[in-house]
Amino acid sequence: MEKTFHLNDILGLPDRFRRNLLNGIHGYKGAFLIGTKNINGYSNLAIFSQVIHIGANPPLVGVLFRPDSVERHTLENIRQTGEFSLNHVHSGIYKQAHQTSARYEMNQSEFIECGFKEEFIEPYKAPFVAECKIKCMLQFVEEHLFSINNTRLIIGKISLLRLPEDILSEDGFPSVEKADSVASCGLDSYFTGHKLGRLSYAKPGIEPHVFD
Amino acid sequence: MEKTFHLNDILGLPDRFRRNLLNGIHGYKGAFLIGTKNINGYSNLAIFSQVIHIGANPPLVGVLFRPDSVERHTLENIRQTGEFSLNHVHSGIYKQAHQTSARYEMNQSEFIECGFKEEFIEPYKAPFVAECKIKCMLQFVEEHLFSINNTRLIIGKISLLRLPEDILSEDGFPSVEKADSVASCGLDSYFTGHKLGRLSYAKPGIEPHVFD
Numbered sequence: 001m002e003k004t005f006h007l008n009d010i011l012g013l014p015d016r017f018r019r020n021l022l023n024g025i026h027g028y029k030g031a032f033l034i035g036t037k038n039i040n041g042y043s044n045l046a047i048f049s050q051v052i053h054i055g056a057n058p059p060l061v062g063v064l065f066r067p068d069s070v071e072r073h074t075l076e077n078i079r080q081t082g083e084f085s086l087n088h089v090h091s092g093i094y095k096q097a098h099q100t101s102a103r104y105e106m107n108q109s110e111f112i113e114c115g116f117k118e119e120f121i122e123p124y125k126a127p128f129v130a131e132c133k134i135k136c137m138l139q140f141v142e143e144h145l146f147s148i149n150n151t152r153l154i155i156g157k158i159s160l161l162r163l164p165e166d167i168l169s170e171d172g173f174p175s176v177e178k179a180d181s182v183a184s185c186g187l188d189s190y191f192t193g194h195k196l197g198r199l200s201y202a203k204p205g206i207e208p209h210v211f212d
Numbered sequence: 213m214e215k216t217f218h219l220n221d222i223l224g225l226p227d228r229f230r231r232n233l234l235n236g237i238h239g240y241k242g243a244f245l246i247g248t249k250n251i252n253g254y255s256n257l258a259i260f261s262q263v264i265h266i267g268a269n270p271p272l273v274g275v276l277f278r279p280d281s282v283e284r285h286t287l288e289n290i291r292q293t294g295e296f297s298l299n300h301v302h303s304g305i306y307k308q309a310h311q312t313s314a315r316y317e318m319n320q321s322e323f324i325e326c327g328f329k330e331e332f333i334e335p336y337k338a339p340f341v342a343e344c345k346i347k348c349m350l351q352f353v354e355e356h357l358f359s360i361n362n363t364r365l366i367i368g369k370i371s372l373l374r375l376p377e378d379i380l381s382e383d384g385f386p387s388v389e390k391a392d393s394v395a396s397c398g399l400d401s402y403f404t405g406h407k408l409g410r411l412s413y414a415k416p417g418i419e420p421h422v423f424d
Contacts, residue, residue, distance in 0.1 A: 001376070001377040001378070002374050002375065002376055002377060003374070003375060003376070003377045003380060004372065004373070004374045005372070005373040005374075006371065006372055007270075007271070007369070007370065007371045007372070010271050010370065010373065011269065011270070013384070015269075016383060016384065017383060017384035018268050018269060018271075018384065019268045019384070020381075020383050020384035020385040021268075021373075021380075021384040021385070021386060022265065022267075022268035022269075022271050022370075023265055023268065024384070024385050024386040024388065025346060025348065025373060025375070025386055026242055026263060026264065026265045026273070027242030027243070027244070027263075027300055027346075027388050027393050027395070028240045028241065028242050028388065028393070028394075028395035028403075028405055029240065029241065029242065030238055030239030030240050030241065031239070032239070050264050050265060051238060051239075052238065052262050052264055052276055053234065053235055053238045053262060053276075054276070054358060054360075054361065054363055055234075055278075055360075055361040055363060056230050056231045056233075056234035056235065057223065057227070057230060057234075058219075058223070058360075058361070059219070059222050059230075059234050060360065060361060061238070062276075062358075064264055064265075064266070064274075066267075088237075088239055091408055094408060094411075095411060095419070095420050098411045098414055098420050099414050099419070099420050100414070101414045102414035102415050102416045102418075103415075103416065104416055108416075113416065134237060134239075136237065141360060142358065142360060144356055144358070144365075146266060146274075146354065146356070146367060148266075148267075148270075148272065148353060148354060148367065149266065149267040149270070149272060151266055151267060153356075153365070155358060155360065157219070158219065158222065158234075159218065159219045160216065160217070160218055160219070161216070161217040161222065161233075161237060162214055162215070162216045162217075163214065163215060163237070164213070164214055164215070165213040165214060165215045166213070168215060168233075169232075171228060171229060171232050172225070172228065172229035172230065172231070172232035172233040172236070173232040173233070173236050173398055173400075173401070174233060174236040174237055174398075176236065176239050176240065176397050177403065181239050181240065182240075182408065183239070183240035183395050183403075183405055185388050185405070186385050186386075188385075188410045188411045188412075188413070189385070189407065189409070189410045189411075190407070190408040190409060190410075190411070191240075191389065191395075191405035191406055191407050191408060192405070192406050192408060193240055193395055193397070193403035193404070193405060193406075194403055194404050194405075194406060195401065195402070195403050196303055196306060196394065196402040196403060196404060197401070197402060198400045198401045198402075199306075199307060199310045199400045199401075199402070200400075201400070202310055202311050202312070202313045202314035203314050203315075204314045204315065204316055204320075204325065206314075207307070207311070208307050208310050208311050
């Protein structure tokens, strides 16, 4: 049996049901911890899943920020310092990572409250998460406001990328499965990924095959 | 052993290596087939993974388009008709779904070339993918140009959502694992997801627990 929701049905749903449904139907997403520092030296750490690849050359990443949420400390810090770190959540730390979404005060560090260790790589001031295996440092480039619901996309340029050597294949593909990165779905679900396959470059008239 | 890439290292990488690396480090993403029709009635189907949740009320979805790619047919059709369908790729069709990224001509339908069946739901003109279990119809709302690399984000409003009743939990969360939706990573990798858990709403001082 299928269930169909028209726009009016969706708008009429109880808030929590609608939030779970609409966040969930976007399927799997990455799960990332974003580390920042404000100009007074306070560290902040928050979990994000709305992260998109904007480009490879130059290397650009987009992060979506919702209005009036716990994410605002992160956004304020990026505006103040122009810097943020992006760290892959793996299955060993997914509960602590989820806990960073609690509403801590500006002077409470989620690193301490949720049990993570700060790691610094010169010359950057924003903290990385020592427990994470795949991590990037990003420099603020652009901010776009989507006026329809006041969300904002922050675009950053990758200035440093660090990852375990043994997850990197010869052609540059990093195995997020070997790195044990998790996928998230909706607001509260976490998953490990199991490879179906890497597929050959698609050309008209030729069936794609699994090469790895 | 860890490997570190600074910005200059990234910029100096061979194109293919850089593309694989930079696309891959965004971790897991959803995999979606977007169905459109142009004003002359030709159908188009293309695989996308850069899809983000913009909001639940109103229900808004963002799709990122790269410049000068095979995705351009989809973008042109959305501009012409204001309509597109978003269909979850599942493990039974992931190879055919990947095949839609081949460079077919405007008058070739990927539905026919890649072996999918068109499905129409009144009053919408854009085709759904009959083989997919989770599907949405979207109406064009906004287009944003990111001038730094000429990518574009198209924001659409969900006018219809259809999914199997038995994947929907009481609180509205749709189990993409039960629906067998796949995750993608980079340009060519596909994965199934295995649930670690749904975690309780995070509150300061209280450890999150798995409730499902």
